[in-house]
Amino acid sequence: MRKKQFLAKILKMEKLKKQLFILTTLLLSLSSAQGQTNVYHPFPDSNVAWSEFDYYQGVCEPPNYCKYTLFIQGDTTLNTLHYHKIYSNDSSSISYVGGLRENNRRFYYFDKNCSHDILLYDFNLNIGDSILLSCMYCDTTYPMYMKVVSIDSILLSDMTYRKEINFNWGPSMSWIEGIGSKFGLLYPFYTCILCICSTELVCFKQNDTIFYSKEDNVLCSDYIVSANDVKNDSVFFHIYPNPFSTRTAIHSSQFLDNACLIIYNSFGQAVRQINNISGQTIALHRDNLTSGLYFLRMIRDNKIIAADKLMIVDK
Secondary structure, three states: OHHHHHHHHHHHHHHHHHHHHHHHHHHHHHHHHHHHHOOOOOOOOOOEEEEEEEEEOOOOOOOOOEEEEEEEEEEEEEOOEEEEEEEEEOOOOEEEEEEEEEEOOEEEEEEOOOOOOEEEEEOOOOOOOEEEEOOOOOOOOOOEEEEEEEEEEEEOOOOOEEEEEEEOOOOOOEEEOOOEEOOEOOOOOOOOOOOOEEEEEEEEEEOOEEEEEOOOOOOHHHOOOOOOOOOOOOOOEEEEOOOEOOEEEEEEEEEEEEEEEEEEOOOOOEEEEEEEEEEEEEEEEOOOOOOEEEEEEEEEOOEEEEEEEEEEOOO
16 A cells, blocks of 8 residues: 555656646746847848748639749938838749838838838837838828737747737737738738738748748748849839829830730739830820739730739729
8 A cells, every 4th residue: 555655656746847847848948939039130131032922813823822032132212211122033023122121120111113111010019009001002091000919929940939919900910020921021911902812921031041931841942932133134113103093104114125015904814915115104094994903014025024013993
């Protein structure tokens, strides 16, 4: 009987030791995570790639999502302020999309088709704080608000922790410090565009190290589009206004000769084609085009030399 009692005590002590070990490990892990999240991580300004995919009904449906990579290269001055230039590479063309700047842990984005920047991220937010966000980059007519519901730490692929801010728009609506939104760098909030569409950050890579991956079994190499150096002869669009309701102007960064512009709707159908384009400005009238999202492709010598998106809205 005494032997059984003695063995029971031994087992109980071993169980307590195991529980104490687990608790100590957990506390050390939480302490390490807290220590790492107390260190601020700014967005990198070079050797970085955000690999994302677009989903548009009829165009980029699974499993054939539209893959692209955003990367930073070079600087620019817009309205007397300094920005890092962001480019997008979808493997068929490289496009300049806008500029990003930081001021006191706040990040402002200047879309290439806008005349002003907008607040994209604010990593000073605390639980209970709200942030005012623009519905679209150029249009602040329909503002939206998000409220911080929790601030946690997230374990990244390199086994380090980062601060994660969670909002009241659903479990996936969160920002990771130094990386951005889980919906993509330039999508810190749900878009108000009326379409069956979405975006998602798949991989974040800096200096050849993968810090974030959407899922453990995702091969980032399948999604990362090479962020090749921008060539001096690359062609970029500037569309203003965008969105538009009646007419807009498409400006090319270079003089075009015998080029062709094709406009596709959200189902991938070509709805308009403009041939024999020469010069740098194209006037585009809405005519019978319905409101919605459109894709532009500029073609010269049977090659896509520039690509962009266009939004038509009703007055």
